Amino acid sequence: MPDIQKTDAAMPATQPTIIRREDYRPPAWFIPSIALDFQLGLDHTVVHSLLDVRRSKSAKYEEPLLLDGDGLIPTAVKVDGEAWTDWQLIDGNLQLSLPGTAHEVEITVEIDPSTNTQLMGLYASQDMLCTQCEAEGFRRITFFPDRPDILSRYSVRMEGDKKTFPVLLCNGDKVAEGEVDNGRHWAQWNDPWPKPSYLFALVAGDLVANTDSFTTRSGKPVELNIWVRDGDLPRTGHAMQALKDSMRWDEEVYGREYDLGLFNIVAVSDFNMGAMENKGLNIFNSRYILADPEVATDADFDGIEGVVAHEYFHNWSGNRVTCRDWFQLSLKEGFTVYRDQSFSADMGSAALKRIEDVRILRAAQFPEDAGPLAHPIRPESYQEISNFYTATVYNKGAEVIRMMATLLGAERFRKGTDLYFDRHDGEAATCEDFVVAMEDGGEIDLGKFRGWYRTPGTPRVSAKLSHNPQTGTAKLDLKQSLSANGAPQQPSEMVIPIKIALLDPVTGAHEGEQLVTLDQAAQSFTFEGQKDHPILSINRGFSAPIILESSRTAEELAFLSSHDDDPFARFEAMQQLMASYLVAQVTGTPADRDIILQAIGAVLADDKIDRAFLAELIQLPSEAFLGDQMIEVDPQTIHDAREKLRGKIGVQFERKFRRLYNQCEPGAFSLDAAARADRKLRNVTLGYIAASQVEDAAALAFDQYRDANNMTAMQGALGVLSHMDAEERTWALEDFFKRFKDNALVLDKWFTLQAMSQRSDTVKRVERLANHPEFTLSNPNRVRALYAGFTNNQVRFHDPSGKGYQMIADMVIELDGQNPQTAARFIPSLGRWRRFERGRSDLMRLALEKIAGAPNLSKDVSEQVSKSLA
Ligand code: ARG
Numbered sequence: 015m016p017d018i019q020k021t022d023a024a025m026p027a028t029q030p031t032i033i034r035r036e037d038y039r040p041p042a043w044f045i046p047s048i049a050l051d052f053q054l055g056l057d058h059t060v061v062h063s064l065l066d067v068r069r070s071k072s073a074k075y076e077e078p079l080l081l082d083g084d085g086l087i088p089t090a091v092k093v094d095g096e097a098w099t100d101w102q103l104i105d106g107n108l109q110l111s112l113p114g115t116a117h118e119v120e121i122t123v124e125i126d127p128s129t130n131t132q133l134m135g136l137y138a139s140q141d142m143l144c145t146q147c148e149a150e151g152f153r154r155i156t157f158f159p160d161r162p163d164i165l166s167r168y169s170v171r172m173e174g175d176k177k178t179f180p181v182l183l184c185n186g187d188k189v190a191e192g193e194v195d196n197g198r199h200w201a202q203w204n205d206p207w208p209k210p211s212y213l214f215a216l217v218a219g220d221l222v223a224n225t226d227s228f229t230t231r232s233g234k235p236v237e238l239n240i241w242v243r244d245g246d247l248p249r250t251g252h253a254m255q256a257l258k259d260s261m262r263w264d265e266e267v268y269g270r271e272y273d274l275g276l277f278n279i280v281a282v283s284d285f286n287m288g289a290m291e292n293k294g295l296n297i298f299n300s301r302y303i304l305a306d307p308e309v310a311t312d313a314d315f316d317g318i319e320g321v322v323a324h325e326y327f328h329n330w331s332g333n334r335v336t337c338r339d340w341f342q343l344s345l346k347e348g349f350t351v352y353r354d355q356s357f358s359a360d361m362g363s364a365a366l367k368r369i370e371d372v373r374i375l376r377a378a379q380f381p382e383d384a385g386p387l388a389h390p391i392r393p394e395s396y397q398e399i400s401n402f403y404t405a406t407v408y409n410k411g412a413e414v415i416r417m418m419a420t421l422l423g424a425e426r427f428r429k430g431t432d433l434y435f436d437r438h439d440g441e442a443a444t445c446e447d448f449v450v451a452m453e454d455g456g457e458i459d460l461g462k463f464r465g466w467y468r469t470p471g472t473p474r475v476s477a478k479l480s481h482n483p484q485t486g487t488a489k490l491d492l493k494q495s496l497s498a499n500g501a502p503q504q505p506s507e508m509v510i511p512i513k514i515a516l517l518d519p520v521t522g523a524h525e526g527e528q529l530v531t532l533d534q535a536a537q538s539f540t541f542e543g544q545k546d547h548p549i550l551s552i553n554r555g556f557s558a559p560i561i562l563e564s565s566r567t568a569e570e571l572a573f574l575s576s577h578d579d580d581p582f583a584r585f586e587a588m589q590q591l592m593a594s595y596l597v598a599q600v601t602g603t604p605a606d607r608d609i610i611l612q613a614i615g616a617v618l619a620d621d622k623i624d625r626a627f628l629a630e631l632i633q634l635p636s637e638a639f640l641g642d643q644m645i646e647v648d649p650q651t652i653h654d655a656r657e658k659l660r661g662k663i664g665v666q667f668e669r670k671f672r673r674l675y676n677q678c679e680p681g682a683f684s685l686d687a688a689a690r691a692d693r694k695l696r697n698v699t700l701g702y703i704a705a706s707q708v709e710d711a712a713a714l715a716f717d718q719y720r721d722a723n724n725m726t727a728m729q730g731a732l733g734v735l736s737h738m739d740a741e742e743r744t745w746a747l748e749d750f751f752k753r754f755k756d757n758a759l760v761l762d763k764w765f766t767l768q769a770m771s772q773r774s775d776t777v778k779r780v781e782r783l784a785n786h787p788e789f790t791l792s793n794p795n796r797v798r799a800l801y802a803g804f805t806n807n808q809v810r811f812h813d814p815s816g817k818g819y820q821m822i823a824d825m826v827i828e829l830d831g832q833n834p835q836t837a838a839r840f841i842p843s844l845g846r847w848r849r850f851e852r853g854r855s856d857l858m859r860l861a862l863e864k865i866a867g868a869p870n871l872s873k874d875v876s877e878q879v880s881k882s883l884a
């Protein structure tokens with residue numbers, strides 16, 4: 015036996031195939047229409063396809079027809095109605111040598127959805143069948159040129175057992191249905207809009223719908239359905255409202271109407287990502303549909319609103335105008351994230367939304383951009399495209415769109431998007447097409463701005479404001495630089511729109527916000543009429559996704575934290591104040607703590623501040639964010655310094671926190687802004703009261719848990735208890751489990767809360783939870799609940815023993831055999847090994863090497879691991 019293993023390991027590793035953007039070639043064949051027939055069964059589905067194939071007029075050679083396939087074997091092939099044997103399977107793809115220019119190709123394949131654990135293609139989730147085709151799942155359903163620049167009209171007949179699959183859904187409109195023998199029934203669906211294969215979807219199962227309707231502004235009625243399992247119907251109201259709000263908003267803000275008479279959403283519990291924008295049939299991870307106050311937090315409600323909007327907005331930014339190739343992914347994702355962010359800002363508080371979006375960008379994208387997996391928002395190459403559904407493509411992509419909107423102003427930006435949609439409707443477009451539409455529609459030259467599409471890394475901008483009392487001028491000196499994967503910073507010339515204001519040092523007043531555009535390595539801007547040295551408010555609204563290094567003093571930051579009229583800049587000033595103190599603590603340099611306490615005291619005393627905003631202002635930067643500010647991360651020292659400051663703030667303001675805590679006592683549950691603000695501030699103050707180590711902290715948290723009538727309060731209380739060494743923690747966790755063990759989405763929270771605990775026994779606990787009867791690797795939500803909760807817990811994941819790393823490595827190896835896409839998502843947590851102090855760094859690398867040495871790694875994991883070790 016050992017010999018056989020050795021031979022296996024010694025087998026030459028197959029060279030990875032690298033797909034490059036520059037190698038794009040237009041297709042040699044087009045498929046204007048496809049007719050599909052599905053004989054559905056959970057463990058046996060027969061797929062028959064009829065393709066209308068046309069040779070491209072611009073093709074120079076008689077290229078064969080190449081149809082992508084993944085794990086398929088044709089059981090029958092016909093061309094123009096006749097059996098056809100002149101085909102070959104090459105690396106799973108079907109190649110047919112066809113003469114002439116037009117044919118009808120028919121192919122039959124048989125697949126087993128019940129064994130499809132990758133959740134790509136057609137798969138079974140509990141007793142229902144559903145699909146995920148983006149990016150390359152359609153080739154697991156049938157042979158097809160599975161690339162986004164092939165647009166086809168789909169007509170689909172699906173047939174299955176009526177009891178197992180009472181509901182049969184597909185894209186477009188249902189045009190016919192009927193019954194056949196043996197208790198089977200069928201439905202015929204036609205989608206009038208040509209679409210790429212990644213937007214194909216099919217669902218068959220025992221589902222019920224929340225049905226509603228929407229009338230478009232031109233008066234067309236649309237039937238809306240949200241399909242869920244029977245008991246979940248009462249939890250679909252928020253998603254439905256979000257859908258209707260999105261439809262209205264896209265008409266008002268972008269002039270975009272819905273284009274079918276039917277819009278279906280289906281919630282499934284096993285899903286690799288958030289949701290999918292299939293034409294007329296969006297498929298969602300159930301966590302982004304199901305909510306009521308008892309099971310969902312305010313953040314969950316927001317997540318639902320944002321993702322429902324995101325998928326709906328794709329109908330224009332993604333479906334009507336799609337991507338030419340996957341390098342253009344940010345064309346639809348960056349733009350659509352920008353659109354959903356703007357929508358959520360309009361539905362709720364723009365200030366809070368911006369703070370949240372920047373928090374996400376810094377937590378997920380900045381580290382990615384600083385590490386071995388950094389890539390431009392339009393990548394140049396990939397091995398596995400699933401690895402490029404990243405915070406860079408999505409969230410930095412959205413920031414790049416936002417910067418264009420800032421440079422153009424609202425009106426010209428709208429002219430640009432109108433032109434983009436009109437010009438490219440029905441086409442597969444490129445990022446370059448989008449930029450050109452912005453230039454033509456918005457009458458602007460974005461020549462140099464294109465650097466954002468090519469350049470990885472987060473630009474650093476240093477800002478220094480000086481004042482000349484004689485001339486009454488202030489001068490702002492800006493410099494920018496970039497570095498890739500730990501290399502030294504080099505001067506750069508990105509186009510960076512920076513919003514600034516110069517505040518009066520006494521009153522905080524200013525004469526208006528200004529936009530300065532930095533587009534050289536170093537530039538100075540002069541401002542007249544400045545009698546006194548003004549206070550610099552900069553990168554207001556986070557107008558550019560940069561790391562700002564300003565020479566502002568702690569006093570100036572403290573001033574801004576109570577005076578800046580831009581909420582983001584005000585929040586940011588407080589964060590900078592806290593972060594620079596904590597970084598100084600960690601690196602052993604002197605810094606003034608009192609000024610932080612004074613700044614916090616000032617905002618706590620300011621009764622004009624909205625409570626939700628106050629809750630944001632007084633929260634300390636995360637341990638991960640602090641780590642990102644350092645050359646070498648020592649998680650324990652960071653944790654200790656931060657906890658010490660938290661404790662000090664807790665003690666200093668304990669009475670004030672208690673007063674606020676009591677003032678935020680909830681009444682009847684409401685989702686309105688004031689009630690949400692109270693819940694938020696109550697949780698934050700509870701955290702500080704606990705940090706002050708007062709004796710009744712555990713009891714107070716437990717009371718909140720016990721008396722809560724909503725999940726926000728419950729989870730907030732449990733979050734505080736989860737770090738404690740008190741019997742209340744055990745009681746509450748046990749109670750929570752008993753109460754919610756039948757609700758998978760809530761049980762996920764139970765796993766996450768424990769994985770995020772700061773207790774020193776967390777590694778052991780996570781290990782035990784992985785063996786809990788309710789834990790399974792086959793449900794991506796459960797996997798993320800436990801393990802992403804853990805890898806985000808900086809101090810405990812980075813336990814100096816390295817046990818956390820080993821646990822993740824072993825899990826990745828096991829999960830890779832079932833679900834490579836979800837397994838690969840965990841590599842970045844280890845991939846940042848170069849950033850950590852020596853001991854941990856070595857152990858992280860060892861864990862990566864262990865993964866790299868495992869047999870039969872997927873393309874997904876091997877790409878991420880090899881890049882992380884390179
Ligand atoms: N287009 C989807 C969205 O952003 C994401 C789907 C990605 N799925 C995947 N398996 N890579 O809404």
Ligand code: ZN
Pocket residue numbers: 324328346347350
């Ligand atoms: Zn998307």
